[in-house]
Amino acid sequence: MEMIKLTIDKKPVVVKPGTTILDAASSIGIKIPTLCHMKLHDMGIENKPGGCRVCVVEVEGRRNLAPACVTKAEEGMDINTHSMRAINARRTVTELILSDHPAECLTCAKSGECELQDLAQELGIREIHYEGEQSHYREDTSPAIIREMDKCILCRRCEMMCNEVQTVGVLSAVNRGFDAVVAPAFEMNLDHSACTYCGQCVAVCPTGALTEVDHTGAVIRALSDPSKTVIVQTAPAVRAALGEEFDLEAGTLVTGKMTAALRRLGFDYVFDTDFAADLTIMEEGTEFLDRLNRHLKGDKDVQLPILTSCCPAWVKFFEHQFPDMKDIPSTARSPQQMFGAIAKTYFADKINVKREDLVVVSIMPCVAKKYESAREEFATDGNPDVDFAITTRELASLIKLANLKFNSLPEEDFDQPLGESTGAGVIFGATGGVIEAAVRTAYEIQTGKSLEKVDFEQLRGLEGVREATVDVDGLELRIGIAHGLGNARKLLEDIRSGKSNFHAIEIMSCPGGCIGGGGQPYHHGDDSVIKKRFEAIYKEDAGKAIRKSHENPHIVKLYEEFLGKPMSDKAHHLLHTNYFDRSNKIES
Amino acid sequence: MSKIKLAEHVIETVQAICAQYNNEEGELINVLHGTQSKLGYLPAEVQELIAKELDMSVAKVYGVVTFYSFFTMTPMGKHPISICTGTACYVRGAEQVLEEFKRQLKLEVGKTTDDGKFSISCLRCVGACGLAPVVMVGEKVYGRVSPQQVRKIISEYQDGCPSHAE
Ligand code: SF4
Ligand code: SF4
Ligand code: SF4
Numbered sequence: 001m002e003m004i005k006l007t008i009d010k011k012p013v014v015v016k017p018g019t020t021i022l023d024a025a026s027s028i029g030i031k032i033p034t035l036c037h038m039k040l041h042d043m044g045i046e047n048k049p050g051g052c053r054v055c056v057v058e059v060e061g062r063r064n065l066a067p068a069c070v071t072k073a074e075e076g077m078d079i080n081t082h083s084m085r086a087i088n089a090r091r092t093v094t095e096l097i098l099s100d101h102p103a104e105c106l107t108c109a110k111s112g113e114c115e116l117q118d119l120a121q122e123l124g125i126r127e128i129h130y131e132g133e134q135s136h137y138r139e140d141t142s143p144a145i146i147r148e149m150d151k152c153i154l155c156r157r158c159e160m161m162c163n164e165v166q167t168v169g170v171l172s173a174v175n176r177g178f179d180a181v182v183a184p185a186f187e188m189n190l191d192h193s194a195c196t197y198c199g200q201c202v203a204v205c206p207t208g209a210l211t212e213v214d215h216t217g218a219v220i221r222a223l224s225d226p227s228k229t230v231i232v233q234t235a236p237a238v239r240a241a242l243g244e245e246f247d248l249e250a251g252t253l254v255t256g257k258m259t260a261a262l263r264r265l266g267f268d269y270v271f272d273t274d275f276a277a278d279l280t281i282m283e284e285g286t287e288f289l290d291r292l293n294r295h296l297k298g299d300k301d302v303q304l305p306i307l308t309s310c311c312p313a314w315v316k317f318f319e320h321q322f323p324d325m326k327d328i329p330s331t332a333r334s335p336q337q338m339f340g341a342i343a344k345t346y347f348a349d350k351i352n353v354k355r356e357d358l359v360v361v362s363i364m365p366c367v368a369k370k371y372e373s374a375r376e377e378f379a380t381d382g383n384p385d386v387d388f389a390i391t392t393r394e395l396a397s398l399i400k401l402a403n404l405k406f407n408s409l410p411e412e413d414f415d416q417p418l419g420e421s422t423g424a425g426v427i428f429g430a431t432g433g434v435i436e437a438a439v440r441t442a443y444e445i446q447t448g449k450s451l452e453k454v455d456f457e458q459l460r461g462l463e464g465v466r467e468a469t470v471d472v473d474g475l476e477l478r479i480g481i482a483h484g485l486g487n488a489r490k491l492l493e494d495i496r497s498g499k500s501n502f503h504a505i506e507i508m509s510c511p512g513g514c515i516g517g518g519g520q521p522y523h524h525g526d527d528s529v530i531k532k533r534f535e536a537i538y539k540e541d542a543g544k545a546i547r548k549s550h551e552n553p554h555i556v557k558l559y560e561e562f563l564g565k566p567m568s569d570k571a572h573h574l575l576h577t578n579y580f581d582r583s584n585k586i587e588s
Numbered sequence: 589m590s591k592i593k594l595a596e597h598v599i600e601t602v603q604a605i606c607a608q609y610n611n612e613e614g615e616l617i618n619v620l621h622g623t624q625s626k627l628g629y630l631p632a633e634v635q636e637l638i639a640k641e642l643d644m645s646v647a648k649v650y651g652v653v654t655f656y657s658f659f660t661m662t663p664m665g666k667h668p669i670s671i672c673t674g675t676a677c678y679v680r681g682a683e684q685v686l687e688e689f690k691r692q693l694k695l696e697v698g699k700t701t702d703d704g705k706f707s708i709s710c711l712r713c714v715g716a717c718g719l720a721p722v723v724m725v726g727e728k729v730y731g732r733v734s735p736q737q738v739r740k741i742i743s744e745y746q747d748g749c750p751s752h753a754e
C-alpha cells in the first residue's frame with residue numbers, strides 16, 4: 001500500500017490512505033480539540049457529522065480551514081493545528097454554541113465530565129461575544145433517563161448510537177434551525193417510545209443534555225432512616241470500573257475498597273449481585289438443559305435456541321420489536337431482580353425484618369436497571385423487590401459526599417450469606433460471560449463429570465457477533481453471542497427466518513457487555529477503557545477459589561433451606577418472569 | 589399518543605404511494621410529498637405507516653416532516669383561507685388583511701379552527717397582481733380585499749348560508 005507523508009505542526013507523519021487529519025495528528029501525540037466527533041475504534045463505532053467545526057486546522061496553501069475529523073490526509077500536506085486563524089475560528093464556533101447554552105455549570109449533573117465545559121476551558125473562553133435568543137425545550141423525565149434539550153449541542157452522537165449501533169430508532173434530529181433538537185417521533189416523551197433505556201445515548205452525550213435519573217438523594221434518605229434496614233448489592237462490572245472515578249488506571253479492580261466504602265456509607269449489609277448471578281445460572285442453566293434434552297429426544301414443540309434474559313434493555317427491545325419471539329428467551333429473571341426477590345423473602349425472614357422495612361439498593365453499571373426495578377411485576381403489594389438502582393457514577397458521587405478517601409480505604413469482604421460468589425458470577429459483567437458461566441454448570445450437570453478446564457476461551461472476545469462450539473462429552477453445543485442491540489437484531493432475524501442453528505445465545509445490549517454499560521464512568525470516546533475493564537473481569541474470575549456457580553456453598557444452602565430445586569414452584573414464583581408484547585405501544 | 593386506526597382506503601392509498609417508489613427509504617421525501625397531496629396533511633398514524641412500509645424508524649420520518657415547512661401535520665380546514673403575501677399584495681395591505689383573519693378566527697397561520705372549518709395559510713404570488721391584495725377560500729378568489737371585508741367573507745362560509753356550501 002502506498003503510504004501518505006505529510007507534516008503536522010512541523011512534525012513529519014506517515015499514514016495509511018484514508019486516514020483523517022485528526023487520526024494522523026493523534027498518531028504523533030497531537031490532540032486536536034473536537035466536539036461532535038466521536039470514534040470507538042475497536043467497536044467500529046464512529047460519529048462524524050463534521051458539523052461543529054471545532055476541529056478546524058490550517059492547511060498550507062488552502063484558502064479555507066479544514067475540519068480535521070472529516071478531512072483525509074493527503075500527500076505533502078503541511079498542516080498547522082494552532083495557527084492564529086484556526087484558534088480564532090475554534091473560539092468563535094465555541095462562543096456561538098455557548099451563546100445558545102444555559103450557563104448552568106455550577107448545578108449541572110454533567111459538570112466536571114462535560115466535553116463542552118472542558119472545551120471552553122481549554123480554549124480559555126472568558127467572555128461570550130455573541131448575544132442571542134436562547135432556545136428552550138421542556139424537560140423529559142422517564143424512569144431511567146432525563147432529557148434536557150436546552151443543553152443539547154446537536155452533535156447527534158445519541159442519534160447515531162440509537163439508530164446505527166442499537167437499531168432502536170427512537171431518536172432523530174427534528175425541526176429546523178433554532179428549534180432543532182434530537183427527540184423521539186412526534187416529540188413524545190421517552191417513556192412513550194420504544195426506548196430500551198440501554199443508556200448508550202447517555203454514555204456518549206458530550207454534555208448534560210442526556211443524563212440518568214438521580215436516585216442518590218433517595219438512597220441517602222433511606223440510609224438515615226433508623227427504622228429501615230438498608231442492604232446493597234453490587235453488579236459484577238462495577239468493581240472493574242469504579243476506580244476510574246477516583247483517578248485509578250482503567251481496569252483496576254476495586255472490589256475490596258468498594259465493599260469498605262459501602263459499609264462506611266452506612267449500609268447494614270453489603271452483598272453481591274454475583275451471588276444472584278450464580279443463582280441465575282442455576283435457574284437458567286436448568287431451563288436450558290431441560291429444553292435441550294427434550295429437543296434431543298425429538299420433542300418438536302421445544303423452543304431452541306434459548307436466549308439469555310439478564311439484560312433489561314434487551315428484554316424491552318424484544319418486547320417492542322420481536323414480540324412474536326417472546327417465548328424464546330429464558331424466563332429467568334435478571335440477577336438484580338433475583339437478588340431483590342430473595343432478599344425480601346429468605347433474607348428478610350432470616351434477620352426478622354418486615355419486607356416494608358427492608359430497603360434493597362443496587363449498584364449497577366446500567367441505567368436500564370432503574371427501569372427494570374420499577375417494572376410492576378417485580379413488586380409485592382406495591383413494594384418493589386429492588387427499591388433503588390443507582391449507577392457506578394452515582395455510587396462514586398455518594399462516596400465523595402461521604403468524605404471518604406477511596407484510594408486509602410482498606411480491602412474488605414462482602415457479608416454473608418448473599419455476598420458469596422464464584423468466578424462464574426463475576427464474568428456476567430463482560431460479553432460472553434453469562435454463557436460461559438452457564439456452560440461451566442450445564443456441562444457438569446449434563447455429563448456428571450467434573451471439568452478439567454473451566455476457561456472457555458472460544459466464548460471470549462469483543463467482536464460484535466461471535467459463534468463458537470463447545471464439546472459437551474461428544475455433544476456439540478452451538479453457541480451464539482451478540483453485544484449491542486444491532487448485533488442482537490441480526491441473530492434474531494436469523495432465528496425468525498429459520499436460518500439459526502444455535503442451541504443457546506447470549507445477548508447484552510451494551511458494547512462490551514455490562515462493562516460498557518450506560519451507567520459506567522464516561523469513556524469519552526476512548527474504548528481502550530472498555531478493553532481494560534474486560535481484562536479485569538477475567539482476572540477477578542481467575543483469582544476466585546470457586547469458579548462454578550453450582551459449587552457456591554451459599555447457593556447450595558439456599559436451595560436446601562428455601563427453594564428446594566431449581567425450577568421448583570417456589571423458584572418459579574420468585575425467580576422467573578414472563579414477557580409482554582409491547583409492539584402496539586408505539587412502533588419504530 | 590392516541591392510536592387512531594386509519595381507514596382502510598387511507599392505508600391503501602399510502603401503501604400504493606410507497607410501492608410506487610419501491611418502498612425505498614431514499615424516496616421518503618417523494619413519498620411524503622405524494623401522500624400529503626392526496627391526504628392534505630401527514631398525521632402521526634400516517635407517518636407510522638410510512639415508516640413501516642419503508643422499513644425505517646418513525647422518528648426519522650418525523651424528523652424529515654418537521655424539517656421541511658412544506659409538510660404539515662394539521663389537517664386543512666374545510667374552507668382553507670389563503671392570503672397572498674407576494675410583493676404586490678403585500679404593498680397593497682395583505683399584511684393587515686392577514687392580521688384581520690387571524691384576529692377574527694383567533695387562529696395562527698398554519699393552524700385550523702377547533703371545529704375544523706377554517707385554516708389560514710400564506711401564499712407566494714398567485715399571479716393575480718391586478719387584483720391585489722388577493723385572498724382565496726378554497727377555489728374561490730377574492731380580489732382587492734380590505735380588512736373591512738374580512739368579516740363578510742368569513743360569514744359566507746358560516747353555517748346557515750347555503751349559497752356557498754360546496
Ligand atoms: S452541559 Fe456542560 S457546559 Fe452545559 S451547563 Fe452542563 S456542565 Fe455546563
Ligand atoms: S436509551 Fe438506548 S434505546 Fe433509548 S434513546 Fe438512548 S440509545 Fe436509544
Ligand atoms: S442530546 Fe447530547 S448526544 Fe444527543 S445531539 Fe444533543 S448533545 Fe449530542
Ligand code: FES
Binds near residue numbers: 056
Ligand atoms: S469535531 Fe470535527 S466537525 Fe465537530
